[in-house]
Amino acid sequence: MEPANLTQRQAIPDDxxxxxxxxxxxxxxxxxxTWGWNQDYQRRxxxxxxxxxxxxxxxxxxxxxxxxxxxxxxxHLQLVKLYLxxxxxxxxxxxxxxxxxxxxxxxxxxxxxLRVLQVNQLxxxxxxxxxxxxIDESPxxxxxxxxx
Numbered sequence: 001m002e003p004a005n006l007t008q009r010q011a012i013p014d015d016x017x018x019x020x021x022x023x024x025x026x027x028x029x030x031x032x033x034t035w036g037w038n039q040d041y042q043r044r045x046x047x048x049x050x051x052x053x054x055x056x057x058x059x060x061x062x063x064x065x066x067x068x069x070x071x072x073x074x075x076h077l078q079l080v081k082l083y084l085x086x087x088x089x090x091x092x093x094x095x096x097x098x099x100x101x102x103x104x105x106x107x108x109x110x111x112x113x114l115r116v117l118q119v120n121q122l123x124x125x126x127x128x129x130x131x132x133x134x135i136d137e138s139p140x141x142x143x144x145x146x147x148x
Contacts (some may be wrong), residue, residue, distance in 0.1 A: 001088040006096050008068065011055035019055060020046045022067045026083035033119045034140055055078070058097055060088055068097050070104070076145075077105045098130055102146055113147040 011019065020043060031037050058066035065088035069081035079101050084094050105112040114132070116123045118140055127144050136143040 004123050005061050006065075006093055007059045007062075008056040008097075008100075009059060011052035011057055011067075013052050015052060015055070015113045016047060016050045016056060017059075019050055019059070019067050022064070022083050022085060023081070025085050026066075030117045030120045034117055041066060052121060058069075058084070058093065060091075065093060066097065068101070071102055072108070073110075077101065077108065079112055092120045094126060095130070098127075103129070105146065106148050109148070111148065113143065116142055117142050 004057075023046060025040070028037055031042070036048070047121055055067060056067045057064050058068060064085075065138055066084040067081055068083075069079075071078040079098075082094065082097055082101075101112055112132075113135075114127065116127065124142060124144075130146070132144040132146045134142050135145045
């Protein structure tokens with residue numbers, strides 16, 4: 001399937017509820033398998049840590065379809081979040097979003113790092129297909145890096 005028209009826009013404080021809904025739709029299953037899902041705890045943590053300056057909403061034909069968060073560090077870019085709503089998966093949108101982060105890393109001459117839950121094997125395979133290598137692991141997570 002051809003990717004839909006994908007754009008990104010900077011998040012604003014009023015996007016926090018939408019950002020949480022995207023997080024929940026994308027990650028609830030994996031969080032539940034790893035730690036158990038506590039709605040109040042997850043919402044509170046999200047509200048406390050949501051910084052619109054670091055988040056962008058992914059839009060497909062003008063409709064919110066995902067969320068991406070990239071932090072710039074002196075030695076690397078950290079892909080903190082790349083979430084797509086389930087109905088927008090398998091359309092090439094995740095690849096387009098990830099490629100934009102990889103391009104940013106290439107421009108800044110920095111590797112791109114991320115962490116993924118051990119139970120999320122689909123995400124692990126997705127990142128591996130795009131050249132990310134496992135550099136460390138914990139019981140709950142894999143740490144991966146894309147080096148240019």
